[in-house]
Amino acid sequence: MHRIVQQKQNRRIGRGCPVKALFPLIGLGIAISGCATHKSVGVKYGATGNHDFAVHYMAAANASAGNAPESQQALIDSINNSLANLGKEYDDAKDAGRSLDALGAAIRQQELLIWASGNQIPGFDPNTVNDLVKSARKAALEQAQERMDRHAGESNTEKEMETVRQALGLAPNNPDFVSRYKRLKNLKERRILLRSKCRAQDQVHCDAALAQLAAILTDAKREAIVISTPVAQKEDALLTLSLTTTERETNWGMLRSGNAANEVKVYNEFKEAKKDKEGRAITRTVSANWRVYGANSSSSMAMKVEVKSLRSDRSVLFSASDQDKKVEKRTYYDWNGDHRALGYEVTRHGQNQTLPPRSRVLSDNMRSAMTSKIAKNILNKLEY
Numbered sequence: 001m002h003r004i005v006q007q008k009q010n011r012r013i014g015r016g017c018p019v020k021a022l023f024p025l026i027g028l029g030i031a032i033s034g035c036a037t038h039k040s041v042g043v044k045y046g047a048t049g050n051h052d053f054a055v056h057y058m059a060a061a062n063a064s065a066g067n068a069p070e071s072q073q074a075l076i077d078s079i080n081n082s083l084a085n086l087g088k089e090y091d092d093a094k095d096a097g098r099s100l101d102a103l104g105a106a107i108r109q110q111e112l113l114i115w116a117s118g119n120q121i122p123g124f125d126p127n128t129v130n131d132l133v134k135s136a137r138k139a140a141l142e143q144a145q146e147r148m149d150r151h152a153g154e155s156n157t158e159k160e161m162e163t164v165r166q167a168l169g170l171a172p173n174n175p176d177f178v179s180r181y182k183r184l185k186n187l188k189e190r191r192i193l194l195r196s197k198c199r200a201q202d203q204v205h206c207d208a209a210l211a212q213l214a215a216i217l218t219d220a221k222r223e224a225i226v227i228s229t230p231v232a233q234k235e236d237a238l239l240t241l242s243l244t245t246t247e248r249e250t251n252w253g254m255l256r257s258g259n260a261a262n263e264v265k266v267y268n269e270f271k272e273a274k275k276d277k278e279g280r281a282i283t284r285t286v287s288a289n290w291r292v293y294g295a296n297s298s299s300s301m302a303m304k305v306e307v308k309s310l311r312s313d314r315s316v317l318f319s320a321s322d323q324d325k326k327v328e329k330r331t332y333y334d335w336n337g338d339h340r341a342l343g344y345e346v347t348r349h350g351q352n353q354t355l356p357p358r359s360r361v362l363s364d365n366m367r368s369a370m371t372s373k374i375a376k377n378i379l380n381k382l383e384y
Contacts, residue, residue: 051082288337
């Protein structure tokens, strides 16, 4: 029942009142000055079949009203509607043979009754659905057992593992379920030894990529992936990473140069344009010598990762490759003479003389992105 409902900022409830985030925690009144009342919002939710939300708002309305008889009765009616809705969900799921969904509906009824009883709302007793929950749990467990038996022994163990996980969720201490899970986990688990196959000049990048792979693959307790070490000597899979980089950098060098001339107006001491006797602006020719300098850095990288079984089949469990290239360029200009002679084709290069990022930085960024992408693909292939 303690469900946080977040609405989009542009969602409007009631009479056009925007609500950025609603926190309908039971028993907590939320002030919505000038907006729709809790009760009116609850009525709207109830009318559209969203009985869980309706209960939240009716509870807030009842709290705001100080448990007045009318507001308490509205809350009781809302709870009864929600229970009826959950009862229908239970019946529909049971009739359709979806025992796990039926169990979910039964547990939600029990939770609602526990909340209502705990908040001293009259007429609700969680014990009334104890038998229903027990019956639903038994049916869900029997269905999970039947599904496990049906998929047992199949060459593709993924389906069997899925049913075993579901059964363990219902009965985590069942010795048969635990035994089946351990057997399937041992079949699925790979103790992977990480190695690189790189040129000497690329070894720094290779070591960093392997470290990043290991960090991502072990950032949570995995079901199928364990990183082994040469000392352990228990590996049954080998991950080989190969990587090549080509890095280039140039310092500032002159790209081109030239002369420029331009006609400019002549101004007096008051910064007013001078004019001749006919009223035409007086101009003069200004000139400048200009030079444009450029510097660039670039890096191209190719990465390949292969995971190969060290068991008898020696099969390739995973293989992926990626490549990328990054180029950064910078330019600036300088000049001698009158700056007014220069046109946009020169001045657009600016005067910032900061060199572009080093090629090593470009390589680091590419390596990190590639490694992250490949690590996620490994998890999708071998873990999930």
